[in-house]
Each structure stands twice: as C-alpha cells, then as structure tokens.
Amino acid sequence: MRDAYLVGAGQSAYGAFPEESYRSLFRTAFDAAVDSVPDEFDADEIDEAFIGTLGVGGRQLGLSGPAVTEHVGLDGVPCTRVENACAASGFAVRQAVQAVKSGMADVALAGGFEVMTDMSSDATKYWLGVSGETEWERLSGTTFSGVYAQMASAHMNEYGTTREQLSRVAVKNHANGAKNPHAQLGFECSLEDAQSAPVVADPLNLYHCCPTSDGAACALIVSEDVVDDYTDDPIRVAGVGAGSDSVGLFQRDTYTGVPASRRAAETAYEMADIDPADLDFAEVHDCFAIAELLAYEDLGFCEPGEAGDLIESGATELGGDLPVNTSGGLKSKGHPIGATGAGQVVEAFKQLSGKAGERQVETPTRGLTHNVGGSGGAAVVHVFERQQEVSAR
Amino acid sequence: MTAITAVGAYTPRFRISAAAFEEAWGHFRAAGISEKTVPAADEDALTMGYEAATRALEAAELAGGEVDWLAFATSTPPVAEADLTARLGAMLAVSESATRHVFTGSTRAGTRAISAGMDAIDANAAEATALVVTADAPMGHPDGELDHAAGAGAAALVLEPDGPAHITDRAEFAQPYPGTRFRNTGDDETQGLGVTQYDRRAFTQTIGGAVAELERERDPDVAVVQAPDGKLPYRAAGAAGVDTDAIRAAATVHELGDLGAASVPASLAAALAAGTESILAVSYGSGAGADAFALETAGDVPARIDLDGDATLSYAEYLRQRGVVTTGPPSGGGAYVSVPSWQRSIPQRYRLEAGRCPDCGALSFPPAGACNDCGTLDAAEPVELAGTGTVEAVTTISQGGAPPEFAPHQSRSGDYAAAIVALDAAANDRNGDGDGNRNETADANTNAETATLRTVSVPAMGTDAAPDAFAVGDRVETTIRRIYTQEGVTRYGFKIRPQTP
Numbered sequence: 001m002r003d004a005y006l007v008g009a010g011q012s013a014y015g016a017f018p019e020e021s022y023r024s025l026f027r028t029a030f031d032a033a034v035d036s037v038p039d040e041f042d043a044d045e046i047d048e049a050f051i052g053t054l055g056v057g058g059r060q061l062g063l064s065g066p067a068v069t070e071h072v073g074l075d076g077v078p079c080t081r082v083e084n085a086c087a088a089s090g091f092a093v094r095q096a097v098q099a100v101k102s103g104m105a106d107v108a109l110a111g112g113f114e115v116m117t118d119m120s121s122d123a124t125k126y127w128l129g130v131s132g133e134t135e136w137e138r139l140s141g142t143t144f145s146g147v148y149a150q151m152a153s154a155h156m157n158e159y160g161t162t163r164e165q166l167s168r169v170a171v172k173n174h175a176n177g178a179k180n181p182h183a184q185l186g187f188e189c190s191l192e193d194a195q196s197a198p199v200v201a202d203p204l205n206l207y208h209c210c211p212t213s214d215g216a217a218c219a220l221i222v223s224e225d226v227v228d229d230y231t232d233d234p235i236r237v238a239g240v241g242a243g244s245d246s247v248g249l250f251q252r253d254t255y256t257g258v259p260a261s262r263r264a265a266e267t268a269y270e271m272a273d274i275d276p277a278d279l280d281f282a283e284v285h286d287c288f289a290i291a292e293l294l295a296y297e298d299l300g301f302c303e304p305g306e307a308g309d310l311i312e313s314g315a316t317e318l319g320g321d322l323p324v325n326t327s328g329g330l331k332s333k334g335h336p337i338g339a340t341g342a343g344q345v346v347e348a349f350k351q352l353s354g355k356a357g358e359r360q361v362e363t364p365t366r367g368l369t370h371n372v373g374g375s376g377g378a379a380v381v382h383v384f385e386r387q388q389e390v391s392a393r
Numbered sequence: 394m395t396a397i398t399a400v401g402a403y404t405p406r407f408r409i410s411a412a413a414f415e416e417a418w419g420h421f422r423a424a425g426i427s428e429k430t431v432p433a434a435d436e437d438a439l440t441m442g443y444e445a446a447t448r449a450l451e452a453a454e455l456a457g458g459e460v461d462w463l464a465f466a467t468s469t470p471p472v473a474e475a476d477l478t479a480r481l482g483a484m485l486a487v488s489e490s491a492t493r494h495v496f497t498g499s500t501r502a503g504t505r506a507i508s509a510g511m512d513a514i515d516a517n518a519a520e521a522t523a524l525v526v527t528a529d530a531p532m533g534h535p536d537g538e539l540d541h542a543a544g545a546g547a548a549a550l551v552l553e554p555d556g557p558a559h560i561t562d563r564a565e566f567a568q569p570y571p572g573t574r575f576r577n578t579g580d581d582e583t584q585g586l587g588v589t590q591y592d593r594r595a596f597t598q599t600i601g602g603a604v605a606e607l608e609r610e611r612d613p614d615v616a617v618v619q620a621p622d623g624k625l626p627y628r629a630a631g632a633a634g635v636d637t638d639a640i641r642a643a644a645t646v647h648e649l650g651d652l653g654a655a656s657v658p659a660s661l662a663a664a665l666a667a668g669t670e671s672i673l674a675v676s677y678g679s680g681a682g683a684d685a686f687a688l689e690t691a692g693d694v695p696a697r698i699d700l701d702g703d704a705t706l707s708y709a710e711y712l713r714q715r716g717v718v719t720t721g722p723p724s725g726g727g728a729y730v731s732v733p734s735w736q737r738s739i740p741q742r743y744r745l746e747a748g749r750c751p752d753c754g755a756l757s758f759p760p761a762g763a764c765n766d767c768g769t770l771d772a773a774e775p776v777e778l779a780g781t782g783t784v785e786a787v788t789t790i791s792q793g794g795a796p797p798e799f800a801p802h803q804s805r806s807g808d809y810a811a812a813i814v815a816l817d818a819a820a821n822d823r824n825g826d827g828d829g830n831r832n833e834t835a836d837a838n839t840n841a842e843t844a845t846l847r848t849v850s851v852p853a854m855g856t857d858a859a860p861d862a863f864a865v866g867d868r869v870e871t872t873i874r875r876i877y878t879q880e881g882v883t884r885y886g887f888k889i890r891p892q893t894p
Contacts, residue, residue, distance in 0.1 A: 121793075122800070135730050135734065136759065138796055139877075139886065140811050140854045141796065141802075141809060143794060145793075145794045146788050149789075150786035150812070151786065153787050153788060154785065154786040154865065157865040157866070198792065199791040200792070200793050200794045201790050201791060201811075202788055202791065202860075249813065249852075250850045251765055251850070
C-alpha cells in the first residue's frame with residue numbers, strides 16, 4: 001500500500017458562536033487547512049471528502065457531509081458523512097487515509113464539525129445521550145458523565161487513583177489551553193479550583209468534564225505520489241489503528257480501561273513500528289478527566305493502574321517527557337463532537353510543523369492522536385511522523 | 394371456608410411527623426396521628442403492592458406461578474384505565490391465565506378484594522390459592538385534613554381453603570352518603586365536604602350496619618377498624634360493639650397515617666403476625682359502605698411485616714418527594730425508549746430474565762445478540778437471576794448529570810446513585826444446567842472465567858437509601874420501581890437497594 005501524508009490542517013476557534021452557522025464554521029476550518037499547506041494547494045485537486053458529525057448538533061440532518069463541502073465549493077467531489085459519536089472525525093481521517101493508501105484517491109479531505117450551543121441543555125442532553133446504550137444504561141439514570149464516573153469509581157477502587165489526580169488533568173490541560181488562541185476555555189485553573197467545583201457525577205466535578213462547543217476542523221491527506229507537490233517537509237501518517245466494543249459499559253470486559261483504545265493503539269504502533277516511548281507528544285480524548293488517565297494506560301504511556309502517578313509526576317505536562325494535550329485537550333480547547341478527532345490532527349500538524357506557538361514541543365518527530373466514541377464503543381489512533389527528523393536520526 | 398395462610402406488609406422508608414406539619418402550616422389537621430409514611434418519588438400503589446406481595450409470597454413459601462387468583466385493590470391506581478393486574482402479575486410471575494381483578498373507587502376496595510377472594514375459593518374448592526394485594530397512597534389538598542392524614546403502604550394476604558387463620562364470618566352494608574370523601578374523575582386530589590357530624594354518621598352507621606350483619610355474638614381480642622385518621626376509628630367503637638382498647642390494640646394509623654384501601658388489610662396483617670387469636674376487621678368506604686369479617690386463628694400465620702421507617706423528612710422534602718412543588722419532564726430526552734421496545738423487555742425489567750450461552754455457559758443481560766463471552770450467535774437459554782448482586786462501579790448523579798427524563802425524579806428525590814452491578818445467578822442455576830459442553834472443573838479455573846458463569850453485569854439506579862450507601866463491593870438486592878413516565882405511560886423496572894440482612 002502507498003504511504004499517506006498529512007500536508008495541511010486547520011480549524012475554527014472552538015467556543016459558542018451564535019453568529020456562525022455550521023457551514024460558516026466549516027468554511028473557516030477548510031480555509032485554514034488549505035492555507036496551512038506549505039506549497040500551493042488548489043481545492044480542485046481534492047478527490048474525495050470524509051466529514052464527521054454526530055448530526056449537526058441535535059438536528060440529525062441527513063446528507064450533512066455534502067452540505068458543508070458544497071458550501072466550500074467542492075461540488076461534485078464524492079463526500080461521505082462519518083458517524084461514530086465523538087470519534088466521528090477521527091474515523092473520517094482514517095477513511096481519508098484508507099482512500100489514499102488504497103490508491104482510490106491522491107488527495108482526500110477529512111473534516112468534522114458540530115454546533116452544540118444553540119439548543120437548551122435538555123435538548124443537548126437528548127442528542128448526546130443517544131450516543132450511548134439507551135435501553136439499559138441511560139435508563140439507569142446516567143449520561144456520559146455518569147458512565148465515566150462509574151469507570152472512575154472502578155479505577156479508584158482498584159488502583160487507589162485519587163480525586164486530586166483527576167483534578168490535575170484539568171489543571172494541566174487548562175495551562176496548555178491558555179496558550180492556544182483557538183481554545184474555548186483558554187484560561188488557567190488552580191488545583192484548588194479544579195477540586196472544589198460543583199459535583200456533576202461523583203467523583204467527577206465540573207472541572208473534570210469538557211464543555212459543549214461549536215467548531216470545525218479539517219485535514220488534508222495526500223499520497224506519496226503527489227506529496228512533493230505540496231511540501232518539502234512531509235509528515236507521514238505512520239500508523240493507523242481502530243477498535244470497537246460494546247456500546248454499553250456494563251457489557252465490556254473491563255471498566256478500568258477502554259479495550260477499543262488498546263486495540264487501536266496496538267494496531268497503530270505495529271504499523272508505525274514504534275513503541276509508545278518513541279512518541280514526542282500526544283493528543284488524547286479527555287472528555288472527562290478519568291478518560292485521560294485511562295488513555296495513558298490504554299495507549300501504553302504507563303502500566304495499568306499507574307496513570308495517577310504519571311499525571312502527578314509532571315511527565316505529561318508541556319516540557320515533560322511526553323506532553324499530552326498540548327492544545328488544551330477536549331477539556332480546555334473544547335469538544336465540538338464531530339470536529340474533535342480532526343481537531344486533534346490539527347494540533348499534531350501544528351506541533352510537527354513547528355507552528356504551535358507558545359505551546360510548541362521542541363522539535364518533535366512523532367505525535368499521536370487518540371479519539372474515542374461514546375464511553376469506548378469506538379476508538380481510533382493515528383501516529384504522525386515528520387520524515388526529515390526521522391531521516392536525520 | 395377460607396383461611397388466611399400468609400401475610401406481607403410494606404411501608405415506604407420515609408416518615409414525616411405531625412410537628413413538621415405544624416411548623417409549616419401552624420397546625421396539623423389529622424387528629425390522632427403523630428407520624429406518617431410518605432411514598433418515595435419512584436413509588437406508587439403498584440410498586441408498593443409489589444413490595445407487599447413479594448413479602449406475602451416469601452412468607453407463604455409460594456412461587457408466583459402457584460397463584461390461581463390475583464386481586465389488586467387501591468383507591469389511588471397510578472392509571473385510571475388499564476388493567477394493572479397484568480403488570481402486577483408479570484412482576485410476581487403469576488401465570489398469564491390466572492384470574493385477575495382490580496378493585497378501586499373506594500377505601501373499601503381492599504376488603505372487597507378479600508371478599509371476592511373468599512368467593513373464588515368457595516367456588517373452586519380445594520385447589521385455589523388467591524393473592525389479595527392492597528396498596529394506597531392517598532393525596533389531598535396540601536392544607537386539607539385528608540392530605541395531612543394521608544400515609545402510604547401496602548399489605549398482601551394469601552387466601553386458601555384451609556390454614557391457620559380462618560375467616561369465620563363476613564358481612565357488608567351500604568347506604569348512600571354522597572359528599573363524604575370523594576375524588577371526581579380526572580382529579581388527583583381526594584376531597585370531602587368536611588361536614589363533621591354527617592361524615593361521622595356515615596362512618597358509624599355503615600360500620601355498625603356491617604358488624605350487625607355478622608351472625609355470632611362476639612368479643613374479639615382486637616378490632617381492626619378503617620382509620621382515615623387517628624380519632625375516627627374510636628368513634629365507631631359503640632357501633633362495632635367493641636371497646637376502644639380493642640381498637641387501639643390493632644391500630645397502625647397513629648404511626649403510619651391513613652393507608653386508604655390498605656388500612657384494614659395492613660393492620661389485619663400486623664395483628665395476625667402478632668399472633669392475635671380472634672379479630673374483628675371492619676372497613677369503611679365513603680359513599681358509603683363497609684365490610685366486616687370475623688377471624689379465628691389456630692397457629693402462627695406466616696408473615697413478613699415491614700412497617701418501620703428509616704428516614705424522616707422535613708415538610709419541604711415531603712412536598713418534593715410527592716411531586717407537589719416540582720415540574721414535569723421536558724420534551725425529548727436521551728433516555729427515550731419506545732413503549733413497544735419497553736414491552737419486549739418486560740421479562741428483563743420485572744423478572745431479571747437473563748440468558749445463558751448454550752456454548753460457553755456465560756450469562757448475558759439483556760439476553761440478545763452475540764454472546765458477550767464467546768461470541769456465538771446461538772440463542773441464549775432464558776434464566777432468572779437471584780435478585781441480589783455486588784456493586785462493581787457506581788456514581789452519584791448530581792445537578793446536570795441526569796438525562797432529562799430523570800430530571801423530575803432528581804428534583805423530587807435529590808441526587809441518586811447509578812451503578813453497574815454484578816447480579817447473581819439464581820441459587821439453583823449457579824453453574825448452568827449441567828450441559829456437557831460446559832466442563833466447569835476444567836475450564837472454570839480462573840475467577841474471570843467462572844465470574845461470567847455465576848454473575849452478569851447490569852446497569853441499575855439506586856433507591857431506598859442515600860446515594861452514598863452504595864459503594865464498589867457492596868451487596869445489593871433488586872426491587873421494582875417507577876423508572877420514568879413518558880407519553881403518559883409509566884415505565885416500571887428494577888432498581889437496586891442495599892441488601893437487607
């Protein structure tokens with residue numbers, strides 16, 4: 001199979017934008033992605049598009065993929081909407097990589113968007129809630145905060161993970177997000193703030209939960225045959241992995257980890273022929289603070305049960321051994337469901353292109369993105385690698 | 394001849410004192426009541442009836458399938474039209490072809506059900522087993538005498554041709570007394586005109602009339618008399634031909650409040666459980682009518698009586714639990730399950746019907762789709778779970794954490810626990826049914842492997858205890874409660890509570 005490369009990526013700011021539509025937000029992200037390509041990029045060269053959205057917020061519109069590609073002038077370009085809950089555009093990126101690797105496309109657009117802040121909180125809970133196991137899990141009175149809180153309770157019970165360690169995830173990600181102009185909650189928070197916030201679903205408090213957001217993100221994936229037309233400093237999609245599992249937590253083999261993430265990571269590492277130790281940064285799916293700690297273990301950054309120690313050690317802070325969620329993560333940067341996976345790729349692109357500004361990791365070679373749907377019904381992992389750095393070593 | 398062969402009684406765990414009403418209103422209108430029971434937000438006459446019925450069946454050592462005749466009696470049915478005995482029978486695993494009756498429209502409904510049960514046993518002679526389930530949760534205007542007196546509770550009686558407590562005689566009596574306690578069609582609140590002497594006359598005349606119809610001269614040890622409040626029963630002493638001490642000996646109203654259609658059955662159950670030898674029981678239903686029964690016991694009546702409370706409410710909490718000051722559900726929600734989907738899952742929601750994999754023996758819940766353990770698509774064999782289990786993961790849902798359908802429940806009951814529980818297989822099914830494919834000694838050599846044979850994980854909401862009463866590793870038991878109401882249809886299903894020792 002051919003190699004696939006990431007030649008451009010861009011996003012809108014994440015936040016609440018009553019003056020914007022889902023189409024205008026997508027336009028912003030698309031333009032930013034096109035502009036980010038080092039050499040000239042003509043949108044006419046796009047062969048295929050994959051667009052992730054949970055359903056245009058709660059609207060549940062059909063054909064919501066073509067609705068945005070048509071808006072940016074890609075009439076006629078085959079477009080497929082990808083839906084895997086919060087992992088929608090992570091899987092859209094994977095689809096674009098598959099299309100390029102298979103030879104069916106030379107240039108593929110992967111994007112995602114969501115508009116979440118224009119509905120009442122009850123209406124929002126409705127369409128978010130339906131991404132879970134409705135008949136039993138929701139009927140026991142939980143939304144996702146409750147399900148992740150149950151995972152936290154099991155992790156705390158089994159490994160002694162503490163509430164303070166959960167709060168440290170928020171402190172770290174807010175510190176990073178404060179350096180990201182696109183972040184929705186781009187302010188720092190103290191450990192005290194992050195420990196004293198109102199409880200949402202014990203042990204999770206408000207600072208352990210990501211916000212609802214409007215936003216869009218796009219990435220451009222091209223084949224090895226055409227990559228030289230766009231850049232002299234190519235970023236290779238070195239590894240791709242994905243997994244699925246029971247949609248309801250109660251039907252999984254474990255509550256202290258996300259088996260779909262483990263499978264996705266193992267596949268991606270194998271394809272990239274690397275170990276977790278070879279990574280220089282990672283964007284992981286921290287919809288709730290416990291989710292970031294579970295990701296540390298599922299992605300092999302530490303052994304099962306040691307995530308609490310890892311966050312406490314500072315290793316995952318900016319400047320640490322393996323900075324995690326330099327963008328601010330879902331917690332601080334925001335979580336416009338369908339945009340999130342592609343948005344993680346935007347951060348990977350910025351870091352590997354040296355354009356991450358204040359939050360730049362020093363000359364990174366490899367970065368990982370990790371996007372989870374629901375509470376672990378689906379997960380996708382990508383490893384991106386800067387070729388010049390690989391060759392130089 | 395008809396005998397009561399087992400009894401069960403239940404009240405919700407919540408209590409409110411007369412003093413709490415006095416503090417809120419400046420007065421308490423229900424004479425002779427010092428404390429009363431309050432139904433939890435997820436309880437109604439049907440769920441309380443289920444609680445009492447399971448206790449009576451347990452005391453009788455009877456399975457639901459052995460019941461031939463089932464009656465449900467209440468003056469406050471959660472729906473005005475729809476046969477609630479279909480649901481109650483399914484919750485109790487009563488045969489689908491058993492005879493069923495609903496009695497309502499009066500606080501006399503409970504004793505009408507007993508009387509009808511006696512008729513059924515007389516008609517069917519030796520083989521008949523009847524289960525009379527009575528439950529009530531009256532509700533009136535917040536500043537009315539009726540609401541101040543209103544309690545909540547349930548009692549269930551097993552009737553058979555012969556047993557330790559014989560009903561030796563019965564009689565009934567009715568005279569028109571319009572304007573006593575009544576509830577017009579479409580209303581939620583029961584009311585009365587409050588013409589004191591008129592109400593009192595209706596009560597004593599009908600009770601006196603029924604007792605007078607009993608054939609034998611009698612001097613019972615105790616007299617169980619309908620108790621709309623803590624004073625009225627004693628006014629009927631003369632009419633019933635008993636002294637007030639005999640009434641006081643069986644009275645539950647002072648601590649439980651007005652149990653409506655369950656008033657006489659619950660006090661009767663308590664008196665039988667206490668080993669009382671001769672009992673006069675007489676009910677009253679406004680309108681007005683009365684049923685009187687004479688009972689003689691010889692030997693202990695198997696009983697499980699749970700009439701104790703464990704949590705005291707303030708008046709504000711009382712209004713919240715009863716839904717007086719809370720709003721209904723918002724439209725739409727993440728936990729919407731269509732009624733037909735719900736109906737298909739009733740064996741799971743009511744009876745914890747799980748599946749056992751024909752290939753690997755693992756349990757599955759709900760029993761649908763590929764086996765969670767070995768992935769086979771062969772249909773699972775239905776198995777019932779034990780109704781006990783262990784908490785594996787748990788959270789307390791606070792503000793903002795509840796799906797919108799549960800917002801009304803949360804505003805009434807407060808924060809609640811939501812857990813994943815490993816439910817136990819039934820005792821007679823701990824290791825599967827012995828299918829040769831399941832080489833248990835060889836294969837079940839790790840905890841993880843045997844766990845899927847012995848338990849199955851399900852999500853469940855906590856009830857009957859504060860949310861912090863549920864922690865990982867705790868033992869719990871299931872019960873049936875209101876889950877939520879959508880499109881006007883209340884969905885009932887299992888919840889969990891700390892296991893009773």
